[in-house]
Amino acid sequence: KAEGALSLLKGVLDYTEFKDVDLVIEAVIEKVSLKQEIFSDLEKICPPHCILATNTSTIDLDIIGEKISSQDRVVGAHFFSPAHIMPLLEIVRTNKTSAQVILDLITVGKVIKKSPVVVGNCTGFAVNRTFFPYAQGAHLLVNLGVDGFRIDRLITNFGLPMGPLQLQDLAGYGVALAVGKEFAGAFPDRTFKTPLVDLLIKSGRNGKNNGKGYYIYEKGSKPKPDPSVLPIIEESRRICNIMPNGKPISITDQEIVEMILFPIVNEACRVLEEGVVIRASDLDIASVLGMSFPSYRGGIVFWADLVGAKHIYNSLKKWAQLYGNFYKPSRYLEERAIKGIPLSAPASSNPTTKARL
Structure with missing residues (x-):
């Protein structure tokens, strides 16, 4: 064959x-x-x-x-x-x-x-644009003092096949830099710039491509967290200097999952409002089939509606005040949270887009 x-x-x-x-x-x-x-x-x-x-x-x-x-x-x-x-x-x-x-x-x-x-x-289209905060949210938390391996573990427990840092290892850091540059140019208001990927490359790491990243990759065995990456992460934290009073933030497991996934929901709201997809179910299917979002959770927008737009909006608003514009709630999310409208309900019609389709 x-x-x-x-x-x-x-x-x-x-x-x-x-x-x-x-x-x-x-x-x-x-x-x-x-x-x-x-x-x-x-x-x-x-x-x-x-x-x-x-x-x-x-x-x-x-x-x-x-x-x-x-x-x-x-x-x-x-x-x-x-x-x-x-x-x-x-x-x-x-x-x-x-x-x-x-x-x-x-x-x-x-x-x-x-x-x-x-x-x-648009830059990133539907799936990569919606999920561009995935890695960025992880880098923001890491630079706030959160253990990166804890983030990956909690995200895999949620149902994704791998956490954001291991996914970056798999893709390779060259891809991370190229894609990051595109998104920083397109969405400068909500891009978190991190020195960590550059530091990893300077230290001779390129993820799974050369067997050394956040994890160690050896043939025939599962990836193992690499303790020798910790001084590089510390250097990134020193350069970023965003930890409140220089101390790591205290955060629960649930907050970590939400601080990684709610910015993705927020970007999904912008994708819906702009008519990049014409229905929420398209984004749900794309998130499951393209980003391996757990199918039993129904897709990114379906899951967000279960969690509730109000809780997502209030959380993002609080984090935006504490940690900056990366978390700033979108207009679409704010409007629906206040009015109690599901995120998946059809957006106000965009006649040009719909007629073309």
Whole structure:
């Protein structure tokens, strides 16, 4: 079976063989200039009906496609890592993407046994944008003196397959820096800047890629917390200098889980308000299939409604006063908490978005 699959593949060294293809998916590193160059080259060679898709996880598609004329063919085909296991295919539409391109990509997704969800275009799209506070919330807590391994343990007890620090180890720190830069540029008002990843890289660590991160990775055994990372964390705390009176904050297990997950709910509210997804259930499905949010909790928005918008809003408001804008409640969350409306109830209609879909 493997040989049969490999026999269908053909490697080429230039674009000349692309003259008859129906779909191209670009999957190079997150570098805007390189992606723009590739799309310009593809437009010249590929047939006029060919779909020009990108697998970018964060970069705005309008920027990637801005140098080509046929922008109606540009679409996001964002697979989640590891792509052969994760079932979600996030199909990202711009305001110029043709309806036919979206429908064709949905069909391709179903044929390859993925679950396609159509989302709008913005930095990070629906899933990575919603979950960008995941790692940042962990770094904020770590720099406030909370034990990072405790954070990971509590989040896995909640039901996610791994905590934010182990997930960063898995992705590699280069990815963390590149993605962090994109989000810092797009959402400077609510980005927490941490020196910790730079310090880890300077100390020769790159997570699972080289076997050394927050955890030690040895073949055949489970990741183990690495005590030698603690002086690096202490150095980060010294540089950040955000611990009240220089002392670690005292915090319960429940507060840790909430301080990691409530900012994600808050960003989900912004994604809903902006019409990046047209219904809360799309975000619920995407959070389960793309970020492995525990399915028995129903998805990020469904779970938030069980917890209650009022409790989430009041908690975030309190933390924003103590620890800054990272926790500042969104307008959508505030409005629904005050009026007692579920977060999953349809947002005020955005006629342009809905008509296009």
